[in-house]
Amino acid sequence: MAIGLITGLVVSAFRWIIGKILGGTIWVYQQIQTGHPWWLLLVIAGSILIPVLAGLLVKHQPQISGSGIPQVEAQLDDELSLRWWSILWQKFVGGILSIGPGLFLGREGPSIQLGAAVGQGFAETTGQTGTPRRIAIACGAAGGLSAAFNAPIAGTLFVLEEIYHNFSLLVWLASLASAVGANFIASVVFGLTPVLHLQYADSLPLNQYGHLLGLGLLLGVLGFAYQKTLLAMPRWYKRLIPLPRWLDGVVAFLVTILVGLWQPLWLGGGNAIILHFGQAAPVLGTMVILFIVRFALSMVAYGSGLPGGIFLPILSLGAVLGGIYALVMIDIGWLPRQYFINFVIFAMAGYFAGIGKAPFTAILLITEMVGSLIHLMPLAVVSLVAYLVVDVLGGAPIYTSLRDRLNLEPAAQGVTGRRAHIEIPVAEGSRLEDTAVRDFHWPKGALLVAIRRGEQELVPSGDTLIHAGDTLLIAVDANFRAKVKKELITLLKQPM
Structure with a gap:
């Protein structure tokens, strides 16, 4: 509980600052659109200076690169030795510099690594080693995801299913206590409204469940494509961009300017886009363009190596794919229009279940983030189908694949007697x-x-x-x- 409360404070501050900076970034782009072009000079200068500063942090501490979830997995398996304070402050600052100005990155992965650093710091400060230390790290990770999304149950299950890979009762109870504590702090700061509170009037009837199979198939195929593209990005950067690795973020920032000048509301991790679907259904052409832009820019952003996650970008891409599928079916008369928002919700879970190969987490996360239990059955169907498609195609869990590429720094190997x-x-x-x-x-x-x-x-x-x-x-x-x-x-x- 203590680890969760501290993690809640750290991650809530991280989340709040990112939100304020992203709001300011969108405001600046809107000023440019309304006839104040001199703001563009500030944007260009910031898009060079900010990634240089974030890149210097990554150069100094390479293990803050990316989401941080693979690093936490490696820590829990004793394959990676990290200094918790170095990770904590540099991930905090680097994540704000990367995510706040509008890159297509999520806050959840960095929040998990921040929580894990808090847990490690708590364990080392109180003299805990071995299993108690690993449990403290796992507790912090659960609290980090819980505070990032106000989703304590999903935060706990994600640690068991994706990070710890063990449904130990001790880990389960300790992580749940931490997640509840972190969620309490986040709820005080951000309120009790679910992060993706989407309202819809009609549950999907059973005679429409055939669509869930088609949607799951689409999500599985494109989820596999997402995995392959994301894993290839560092190689493409190295081949196409003649810059040191720590400066690749400059490319991602400069490319993002083009989207900001055109559609500033599309910037960021994507939760605002998902919430907008609950207010008005866009046209099919716009949705297709939105998917292409967000897919490409999320690849460019994460491939740069800057601190930032793929969790929320995956959910937003899934939401767009669900909307595209629904609009196509509506246009040809195979689906009533009132079920559009249902498919947006279902596809978020399915896309993450396929890419992350963590279906339980996907189902519970979307349930908590949306704030409704009535869609559990269709969520499960879509998630299972997408998972199976990725499995048949040979896709591995994305965080496991990313972990395999880490530059591990294990502790010295020698008999300790402990x-x-x-x-x-x-x-x-x-x-x-x-x-x-x-x-x-x-x-x-x-x-x-x-x-x-x-x-x-x-x-x-x-x-x-x-x-x-x-x-x-x-x-x-x-x-x-x-x-x-x-x-x-x-x-x-x-x-x-």
């Missing part, structure tokens, strides 16, 4: 299912010390059979935790 633990859940069909402890080839340095089975904790012997649904508690030397965990995961992926 014990750490690894929790391994045993799924149906696992190589460990119905296997005696003595019959599995455990990695060197791994010692199975307990098996959690329901409410019981068993002390295993060589003859103990491991069952599906068990959670294995494995003791290792602290410095070899990441290595042994990776070996275990590799062994469990091998055919039986």
